[in-house]
Every structure is written in C-alpha cells, then in structure tokens.
Amino acid sequence: MLPEMxxxxxxxxxxxxxxLEAFSDGVFAIAITLLVLEIKIPQDLPxxxxxxxxxxxxxxxxxxxxxxxxxxxxxxxxxxxxFTHIKRSDNTLLFLNGLxxxxxxxxxxxxxxxADYLEKSDEVVALxxxxxxxxxxxxxxxxxxxxxxxxxxxxxxxxxxxxxxGITKAYNFGPALYLICFIAAPISxxxxxxxxxxxxxxxxxxxxxxxxxxxEQ
Numbered sequence: 001m002l003p004e005m006x007x008x009x010x011x012x013x014x015x016x017x018x019x020l021e022a023f024s025d026g027v028f029a030i031a032i033t034l035l036v037l038e039i040k041i042p043q044d045l046p047x048x049x050x051x052x053x054x055x056x057x058x059x060x061x062x063x064x065x066x067x068x069x070x071x072x073x074x075x076x077x078x079x080x081x082x083f084t085h086i087k088r089s090d091n092t093l094l095f096l097n098g099l100x101x102x103x104x105x106x107x108x109x110x111x112x113x114x115a116d117y118l119e120k121s122d123e124v125v126a127l128x129x130x131x132x133x134x135x136x137x138x139x140x141x142x143x144x145x146x147x148x149x150x151x152x153x154x155x156x157x158x159x160x161x162x163x164x165x166g167i168t169k170a171y172n173f174g175p176a177l178y179l180i181c182f183i184a185a186p187i188s189x190x191x192x193x194x195x196x197x198x199x200x201x202x203x204x205x206x207x208x209x210x211x212x213x214x215x216e217q
Contacts, residue, residue, distance in 0.1 A: 016087060016088050016089055017083055017086060017087060017088070017089050020083075020089055020093075020094065020097060021080075021083050024079060024097060024101060025076070027101045027104055027105060028072060028075070028076040028079070028104060030105070031072055031104050031105050031107055031108060032069060032072045032073065032076075034108040035065055035068050035069050035072070035107075035108055035111055036065065037108070038061060038064070038065060038108070038111060038112045038115050039058075039061055039062070039065060040058070040061070042054035042055065042058070060114065060115055060118035060119060061115035063114075063118070063190075063193060064111045064112075064114040064115040064118070064130075064193070065111065065115070066197070067111075067193055067196055067197045067200070068107055068108070068111040070197065070200045070201075071107070071134070071196065071197070071199075071200040072104065072107060073200075073204075074200045074201075074203050074204045075104065075137065075141075075203075077204060078141065078203060079100075081167070082144070082145055082148070082167070085148075085149070085155050085156055085159045085160075085163065085164060085167075086148045086154050086155060086156075087154070087155065087156040087157075087159075088154040088155075089154065090154070092147060093144070093147060093148060093154060096140060096143050096144045096147055097144055099140050099143075100137065100140040100141060100144055103133060103136045103137040103140060104137070106133055107133060110126070110129045110130040110132075110133045111130070113125075113126040113129055113130065114126050114127060114130050114193065118189060118190070118193075123189045124185055124186050124189055126189070127181075127185035127189040127192045127193065128182055128185045128186075130185075130192075130193070130196070131178060131181035131182040131184075131185055131192055131196060132182055134178045134181065134196060134199075135175055135178045135179055135182060137178075138171075138174035138175045138177075138178050139174075139175050141171060141174060142171050142174060142175065145167060145168065145171055146168070146171075149164055149167075149168060152164075170203070174199075174203070177195075177199055177202075178196070178199065180195060181195045181196050181199070
C-alpha cells in the first residue's frame with residue numbers, strides 16, 4: 001500500500017517535467033510548421049500547361065507533407081502520452097529526450113527529399129533516408145520510455161500499470177515496423193510511404209493492456 005500523496009507532493013511532481021515538456025512542445029511545433037515550406041507554388045508555366053495540371057503533378061509533395069505532418073502530430077501525441085506517466089527527470093532522461101528531438105527536427109529534410117525525388121531515378125534513396133529517420137525516432141522513443149519506466153524509475157507514484165504495460169508492448173513493434181518501411185523502399189517507394197502513414201495511424205490509437213496487473217493503491 002502506497003501512502004496517500006499530499007497536495008504539495010502532487011504539485012511538485014507535476015512541475016518537475018514541466019520545462020522539458022514545454023521545450024519539447026516548441027520543437028514539435030516548429031518541425032511541423034517547417035513542413036509546409038516544401039509546398040511550392042508552380043512558377044513560369046509554359047503556355048500549353050494549366051495551373052490545375054501543374055498542381056496535380058505536385059502530388060508527391062502533398063503525399064510526403066500529409067504523411068510527415070500526421071506522423072509528427074502522432075509523435076507529439078505519444079510524447080504527451082508518455083509524460084502523463086513520467087513525472088520525474090534526470091540527466092539521462094533529458095539527454096534521451098534531446099536525441100529524440102534531434103530526429104524530430106530532421107524530419108522536414110527527408111520529407112523534402114521524398115517530395116523532390118518521388119517518381120524519379122533516385123526515389124529509392126530518398127525513401128530509405130525517410131524511413132531510416134523514422135527508425136531512429138522509433139528507437140529513441142523506446143529508449144526514452146524504457147529508461148523512465150524501468151522499475152517505475154521516473155514514473156508517477158500512482159501510474160496506471162495497465163497503461164504503462166500497454167505502451168511498452170506497443171513500442172516493442174515500432175523499430176521493426178519502420179524497418180519494414182526501409183526494406184520496402186527499393187521494392188515500392190510509394191508503398192513504403194503508405195506503410196509509414198499506416199504506422200502513424202496505428203501509434204495514434206490509445207494503448208491499454210487489459211490483462212495487466214492493476215496499480216497499487
């Protein structure tokens with residue numbers, strides 16, 4: 001039986017990761033905003049080409065933008081989800097979170113590569129860089145969570161163990177699933193991009209392990 005937390009303890013616990021979350025939110029916001037800069041207005045069209053046709057030819061840019069926008073949005077949702085349970089921090093957690101944000105800030109670059117090279121001779125390289133970036137992100141999401149959750153090292157005293165175990169199980173698949181995107185790129189670059197979008201949808205869903213042991217009272 002855990003002793004009941006005082007109001008002062010609850011307030012202290014809720015503030016300890018506040019600066020880390022605020023800084024991370026700012027990085028996510030900047031990264032997701034920069035994506036739109038890759039959508040260009042068609043310029044200097046030949047006389048026989050209409051604007052509508054030129055816009056339709058930019059479909060790889062739109063697909064890359066939507067996939068990356070939604071994926072960053074889902075990463076932000078998952079980051080927020082983790083920090084509903086993570087209530088303490090230390091230097092290692094800050095470092096792991098910083099490396100995760102390194103990957104987030106890099107996302108606009110592979111997005112631009114995909115937008116420029118999809119349906120061109122080097123599209124496979126572009127998709128491999130793109131999916132490789134998400135492998136990096138999946139690995140550091142795992143490291144961040146596993147470090148914090150190991151024996152409830154940095155979790156809230158009353159963390160819901162059902163949700164904690166559900167997150168851990170869902171994250172087990174992340175790096176391997178993005179590795180499939182990487183392997184699929186040489187076979188079908190567009191299919192690799194579609195898989196990445198599907199994974200973003202998967203990780204957006206709430207996770208819960210219904211068979212997990214309930215938290216101590």
